[in-house]
Amino acid sequence: MHYSSVLPDVIKVADEASEKVLHIYQSDFKVSYKADDSPITAADTAAHDIITHGLRRISRDIPILSEEGKDIPWEERKHWRRFWLVDPVDGTKDFTQRTGEFTVNIAMIEDGEPVMGVVIAPALKEAYWGVVGEGAHMRDRTGKVHRIRVAEPKVVKRVVASKNHLNKETKAFIEEKLGEHELIQAGSSLKFCRIAEGHADIYPRLGPTCEWDTGAAQAVLMAAGGKVETLDGMPLKYGKQDVLNPYFVASGSWYSLRP
Known part of the structure; x- marks a missing residue:
C-alpha cells in the first residue's frame, strides 16, 4: 500500500468523525464509565462507528483495532502484519471537562511500527498527519496547511x-x-x-x-x-x-x- 495515496481518504474519515464528536461535545451529553472507571460518552461510540465504516471502505482486507472495539482475541490479532489502530476520542477526561484538548486518532501499523497517522482536535480546529519517511503536516484553525518539523534542541x-x-x-x-x-x-x-x-x-x-x-x-x-x-x-x-x-x-x- 502506498500510504501517501490513501492519506487524503483517511483524513476525510477522521474529519467526518470529528464533526460528529464536536456536535456531541457542544450538546448536553451524558458520561458513563467502563469497568476500569475510565469515562465514555456517545462521542466515543459514534466516532468509532464512523471511522470503522470509513476505513473498511478504504481497505476491506486490513483489520481494525479500536479502543471501542478492542475485544479481538490474541489468537486472531497475532497474525496481523498490518492493521489500523484507532482511538475514536483520546482524552475523554478533557472532553468531559470541556478543555477542548481531546483528539480523534487513526494510525496504520506495519510490522509493529506506526507508519502513518492522522490526529484531529475537533474543538481546537487543528489537524495533524504524516507518513513516516515522507514528512508531516498541520492544518490550522483557518484551514491553512503547513509542513511541520521538530525543533532544534534548546538549552532550556x-x-x-x-x-x-x-x-x-x-x-x-x-x-x-x-x-x-x-x-x-x-x-x-x-x-x-x-x-x-x-x-x-x-x-x-x-x-x-x-x-x-x-x-x-x-x-x-x-x-x-x-x-x-x-x-x-x-x-x-x-x-x-x-x-x-x-x-x-x-x-x-x-x-x-x-x-
Whole structure:
C-alpha cells in the first residue's frame, strides 16, 4: 500500500468523525464509565462507528483495532502484519471537562511500527498527519496547511506533560534527567503533536497508556523527524498481546535513552 495515496481518504474519515464528536461535545451529553472507571460518552461510540465504516471502505482486507472495539482475541490479532489502530476520542477526561484538548486518532501499523497517522482536535480546529519517511503536516484553525518539523534542541528544554496524568514518577524523571526546563501542559495525543510542530521538545510518559493512545500521534512525530523510545532505549512497539504500553519518552531526534 502506498500510504501517501490513501492519506487524503483517511483524513476525510477522521474529519467526518470529528464533526460528529464536536456536535456531541457542544450538546448536553451524558458520561458513563467502563469497568476500569475510565469515562465514555456517545462521542466515543459514534466516532468509532464512523471511522470503522470509513476505513473498511478504504481497505476491506486490513483489520481494525479500536479502543471501542478492542475485544479481538490474541489468537486472531497475532497474525496481523498490518492493521489500523484507532482511538475514536483520546482524552475523554478533557472532553468531559470541556478543555477542548481531546483528539480523534487513526494510525496504520506495519510490522509493529506506526507508519502513518492522522490526529484531529475537533474543538481546537487543528489537524495533524504524516507518513513516516515522507514528512508531516498541520492544518490550522483557518484551514491553512503547513509542513511541520521538530525543533532544534534548546538549552532550556520545553517539556510537555499531561494535565490529568502528571504523576510523581514523571516529575522525578524530569527533574533528574532534564534539569532546568519549561513545563508545557497539553491533553491527549496533542503532546506528541506539540513536539512534531516544534512547540515543545520532549514528552516523558511514566504512566499507563495503551497502543491506541499513542499510535497515530507517534506516526506524526516520527514523520516530523522525532522519535519515541522506551526507558531502555528501544522503539515503542505495537501489535503486542498486551496492548498496554511500557513507559516511554517522545522527543526530537536529539534525545536518546540508549546506554
